[in-house]
Structures are given as structure tokens and as C-alpha cells.
Amino acid sequence: MDHTEIIARLGGIDAVARGVGRHRSRISDWRRHGIPPSAWVQVAALAARQGMLGVTLEVLAKGKPKQAVPPLPRGRRPATAGQPAAGVV
Template identity: 45%
Template structure:
């Protein structure tokens, strides 16, 4: 069972597929603090890409591939605007 996901234009979009940074963190054995920092920097370390791809597959999230992550990494950082702090700790 796969779900359709919206276009992923940023690493933050990828992280948002889990609903919270904490959920992704739990799926890949990372801390929520680190994943929130990745979201805020709009970056996922390349060393964790395969973990994120595997976690997406386990959850039935389509479209999280090495190609997508590499394309996002190649985009200029000027394309990124940090998310507004919504007050949630997740």
C-alpha cells in the first residue's frame, strides 16, 4: 500500500512526509533534535540518505529516491526559506 505524495521541492518536504521530525528520527535511529536541525537547514546528510529511503519504503511513501535527494542537494540554497516556528516541538 503506497500513498501519493506531493512534489518534493526541499529536504524539509521529505522530512514532512513523516508528519513530524521525531517520527522520521525514530524510523532511522536518529535523534529528533538532529532531524529538526536538518529540517531547519533544509539538508539531510548524504550519509543518512539510504536510511531515509529505506524508512520511506517501509512506510509506503513513494518517491523518496537517491535521484530525488541528489537533485535537492544540487539546488542552490537560495531556493530555500526556513519554515516558520509553529511552536511545536516535533
């Protein structure tokens, strides 16, 4: 089970954010880059409170996202077919 699946099974970004006391944007980052080790205990405790078996520190250590997707740089959009990238003249 990867981190994206764990977040989804715990109720999604908003539910996890409330459960661990973090902002929803932080949880969104976790879906892309993985849950940081500093939050594993909180996530495992949230899973236990919800009765979700199998979310242990060992599972979290192995469960990095299958493919981390880097975000686009702020203020730039990818070029579409036939158009130059933003900022290119």
C-alpha cells in the same frame, strides 16, 4: 520535493528520528540544512517501509531545502524595534 517536505510527509521530526535512529534535534537540523548524504539510504528505506513512493537517492540529492535558515548564535537574540541587540550596552 525538498528535504523539509520529505520530513513532513514521513510524519515529522519525531517520526523520522524514530525511523532512522537519530535524535530529534538532528532531524530538526536536517530541515534547516538538508538531509546529509550519509543519511540518504536510511531516509529512502524509511520512506519505502511507509509505502511513500518517490523518495530515491536521486530525489534526495536534488532536494536540498529551498532556503537554508542559519540559526541564531546561542545566547543572543535579535534586536527588536527601539531596543539594542542582546549584549550591547
